[in-house]
Amino acid sequence: METKEHVPAMLEPIGQVLRRHPKVNLQLNRALAPFENSAKVLLFSCNMCGQCLLHENGYTCLMNCPKQVRNGPCGGVRMNGHCEVKPEMECIWLKAERRSRRFPGRYLFLRIHAPLDWRRKGSSAILNAVAGWPGNGKE
Ligand code: SF4
Numbered sequence: 001m002e003t004k005e006h007v008p009a010m011l012e013p014i015g016q017v018l019r020r021h022p023k024v025n026l027q028l029n030r031a032l033a034p035f036e037n038s039a040k041v042l043l044f045s046c047n048m049c050g051q052c053l054l055h056e057n058g059y060t061c062l063m064n065c066p067k068q069v070r071n072g073p074c075g076g077v078r079m080n081g082h083c084e085v086k087p088e089m090e091c092i093w094l095k096a097e098r099r100s101r102r103f104p105g106r107y108l109f110l111r112i113h114a115p116l117d118w119r120r121k122g123s124s125a126i127l128n129a130v131a132g133w134p135g136n137g138k139e
Contacts, residue, residue: 006055011130018131025131033124040125050120050128056108058099065092070113 007015018025033048040046040061044054047063053070054061066085067074073093076084083089100109120128 007129007132015130015132018127019133025127028127029123032127033122036124036126037122048122049116050123050125051114051116052125052129053113055103055105056100056111057096058101058103058109060092060096060099062092062096068116069093070116 018028037046037048040052040054041048044059044061045064046052046054046061047068049063062068062070065074066083066089073091074084077091077094078084078087081090081094083091097109100106117133120133
């Protein structure tokens with residue numbers, strides 16, 4: 001799974017444990033997710049989807065899109081670059097594109113994202129990435 005591009009190979013044994021032992025995964029999530037998610041809420045207005053794409057989008061959480069589209073802006077972006085659902089808000093995709101220019105790996109911005117796995121919402125995106133769960137990366 002492509003998610004593992006971002007996960008050091010030395011963490012694979014931990015990933016195996018997370019995949020094979022759901023109870024261990026659950027307990028680790030209970031311990032880690034509140035810290036991870038509260039830090040990301042403060043820093044990035046994280047919506048706790050559990051399948052983080054911050055590093056691919058200029059550290060902009062695309063889940064702040066009112067439609068929560070994860071593959072490019074919808075067709076409703078206004079001429080001034082604002083959202084059709086929330087006219088007072090700049091389209092999150094425009095913001096992400098602009099910010100992604102400042103970070104290495106800008107090519108990641110163009111990748112197609114897998115559909116969100118809603119079962120992972122609220123869980124630790126770090127643990128999910130280490131485990132390499134389906135839906136946590138790209139197609
Ligand atoms: S992509 Fe998901 S995990 Fe990452 S900041 Fe946004 S809601 Fe949080």
